[in-house]
Amino acid sequence: MQKELWKGNEAIAEAAIRAGCRAYFGYPITPQNEIPEYMSKHMPKAGGVFVQAESEIAAINMVYGASATGVRAMTSSSSPGISLKQEGISYLVGANLPAVIVNMMRGGPGLGTIQPGQADYFQATRSPGHGDGHMIVLAPSGIQEAADLIRDAFELADKYLTPVMLLADGMIGQMMEPIIWKETSPLPEVDKPWAADGRDGDGKTHFVSSLRLESDVNERFVLSLKDRYAKIARDEVRYKSIGCENADLVIAAFGTTARIAQSAARKLDEEGLKVGLFRPITLWPFPYDALAEIAARDSVKAVLTVEMNLGQMHEDVRLAICGSKPTPFYGRTGGMVPEPRHIADKVRDILREMEL
Amino acid sequence: MTREMIIAGFGGQGVMAMGKTLIEAGLKEGYNVSWVPSYGPEMRGGTANCSVVISDEPIGSPVVTQPTELIAMNGPSLSRFEPLVEPGGLILVNSSQVENPSCRHDVRCYLVPCMEEAGKLGNFRVANMVMLGAYIKATGAVRMDTIKEMLGAIFYGPKAHLVALNIRALEAGAKYAE
Numbered sequence: 001m002q003k004e005l006w007k008g009n010e011a012i013a014e015a016a017i018r019a020g021c022r023a024y025f026g027y028p029i030t031p032q033n034e035i036p037e038y039m040s041k042h043m044p045k046a047g048g049v050f051v052q053a054e055s056e057i058a059a060i061n062m063v064y065g066a067s068a069t070g071v072r073a074m075t076s077s078s079s080p081g082i083s084l085k086q087e088g089i090s091y092l093v094g095a096n097l098p099a100v101i102v103n104m105m106r107g108g109p110g111l112g113t114i115q116p117g118q119a120d121y122f123q124a125t126r127s128p129g130h131g132d133g134h135m136i137v138l139a140p141s142g143i144q145e146a147a148d149l150i151r152d153a154f155e156l157a158d159k160y161l162t163p164v165m166l167l168a169d170g171m172i173g174q175m176m177e178p179i180i181w182k183e184t185s186p187l188p189e190v191d192k193p194w195a196a197d198g199r200d201g202d203g204k205t206h207f208v209s210s211l212r213l214e215s216d217v218n219e220r221f222v223l224s225l226k227d228r229y230a231k232i233a234r235d236e237v238r239y240k241s242i243g244c245e246n247a248d249l250v251i252a253a254f255g256t257t258a259r260i261a262q263s264a265a266r267k268l269d270e271e272g273l274k275v276g277l278f279r280p281i282t283l284w285p286f287p288y289d290a291l292a293e294i295a296a297r298d299s300v301k302a303v304l305t306v307e308m309n310l311g312q313m314h315e316d317v318r319l320a321i322c323g324s325k326p327t328p329f330y331g332r333t334g335g336m337v338p339e340p341r342h343i344a345d346k347v348r349d350i351l352r353e354m355e356l
Numbered sequence: 357m358t359r360e361m362i363i364a365g366f367g368g369q370g371v372m373a374m375g376k377t378l379i380e381a382g383l384k385e386g387y388n389v390s391w392v393p394s395y396g397p398e399m400r401g402g403t404a405n406c407s408v409v410i411s412d413e414p415i416g417s418p419v420v421t422q423p424t425e426l427i428a429m430n431g432p433s434l435s436r437f438e439p440l441v442e443p444g445g446l447i448l449v450n451s452s453q454v455e456n457p458s459c460r461h462d463v464r465c466y467l468v469p470c471m472e473e474a475g476k477l478g479n480f481r482v483a484n485m486v487m488l489g490a491y492i493k494a495t496g497a498v499r500m501d502t503i504k505e506m507l508g509a510i511f512y513g514p515k516a517h518l519v520a521l522n523i524r525a526l527e528a529g530a531k532y533a534e
Contacts, residue, residue, distance in 0.1 A: 005389075114395070171392065175393075175418050177391075259416050261416075263417045339417070340416065340417050
């Protein structure tokens with residue numbers, strides 16, 4: 001298989017079509033516009049549906065409608081647009097509907113900046129909208145991984161009947177890198193006996209709704225979500241740990257920031273400092289146990305969290321480590337992409353202070 | 357070896373295309389490559405730039421903040437990025453569009469009159485290929501032949517005559533980096 005150069009946004013759109021997505025609804029926003037652009041050109045050729053909706057809210061509700069008929073459906077946006085979609089995402093959760101949502105994050109709050117950011121971590125991992133819901137959140141750190149994870153996102157969405165978010169940032173969306181298309185066939189069709197797909201008037205009426213007026217019925221549903229989430233947390237956690245064996249310090253970072261941190265770690269390694277990288281790939285469910293196990297090793301003096309926000313994943317890192325080791329933080333905000341040398345400076349400072 | 361480049365100029369000068377051409381050639385020659393465009397509002401009429409990394413190691417940060425190599429296609433780009441270049445690095449300046457071009461003394465510097473050379477070839481649009489020719493000659497980052505082969509795949513059919521024009525532009529630029 002040959003390596004091909006792909007722009008992140010376009011690779012994500014192509015990966016979705018290859019995985020079997022046949023309905024895309026979106027509304028333009030920088031830095032993810034190449035996704036709807038690519039979809040508008042290629043989705044009809046794949047026999048699917050592309051609609052540029054009148055708003056982000058319309059787009060997510062079109063995803064609800066398409067998914068309710070059993071088709072693999074997707075939308076994408078960037079931070080302010082995702083805020084608009086939150087109501088619809090909560091409804092997807094409430095109606096047990098699979099869907100894939102891409103958030104190519106930019107810096108907030110508000111309209112903020114169009115440059116890369118990671119400040120929607122809380123929004124994505126704590127609650128996709130109102131109510132006791134979650135969605136699986138996947139965070140790629142490069143374009144190959146983004147394309148691979150899109151396929152996995154559709155698979156996970158169908159498996160657990162849940163929305164899945166690909167949480168990346170403007171850097172991943174805009175950059176070009178070589179990738180290999182590993183899977184060439186679409187995902188196998190999944191039986192969806194609940195789908196409201198017409199069935200020519202035969203059989204029982206299917207009603208896809210998130211409304212449960214009787215509170216005990218609603219509670220039973222929410223408890224069923226809880227069981228499902230426990231299963232997801234048990235079976236679907238993903239992470240990468242690089243050079244954490246005998247590391248003096250471990251950096252915890254996700255997405256774009258993780259690869260920058262890796263550059264810093266390589267630089268520090270040349271100076272004789274052993275710095276590991278712990279990179280969660282599922283942000284929800286967060287790899288608490290794996291990080292706790294690494295942090296507990298004798299050599300590890302501290303776990304430094306680096307993010308393009310002011311300390312969001314940092315909370316999960318602290319939850320994982322429970323105070324057993326120091327958990328310093330280095331963060332920049334949207335567009336102020338951390339540089340390897342700044343991360344390296346921070347690591348040196350931390351280790352120097354700890355020796356005193 | 358890791359080359360970390362910034363290529364900058366006015367929107368429309370082919371700055372992004374230069375970067376894409378280089379990473380495609382780098383990929384063909386087996387290097388790890390990445391390309392990140394600036395995508396701010398400055399793209400509309402103002403300056404545009406891209407970060408390019410070509411390396412025989414896995415690429416960590418794709419964002420270039422301390423370039424080892426800079427291509428400045430206009431004056432504002434030179435002023436903005438010249439101070440960031442690593443000592444011992446390389447700067448190529450499009451001297452057609454920079455008044456009184458001068459470079460830092462701790463870097464290698466080549467002045468390339470891209471517009472004049474493109475004008476001699478009868479097509480100002482190959483000014484970026486003139487610069488690319490100079491860059492490849494100055495660095496050997498990729499082989500000139502790799503780029504020439506790629507041209508054949510880009511320009512074919514009714515556009516096939518552009519292959520020769522682009523090759524002449526590459527060769528014209530190379531003379532300024534000998």
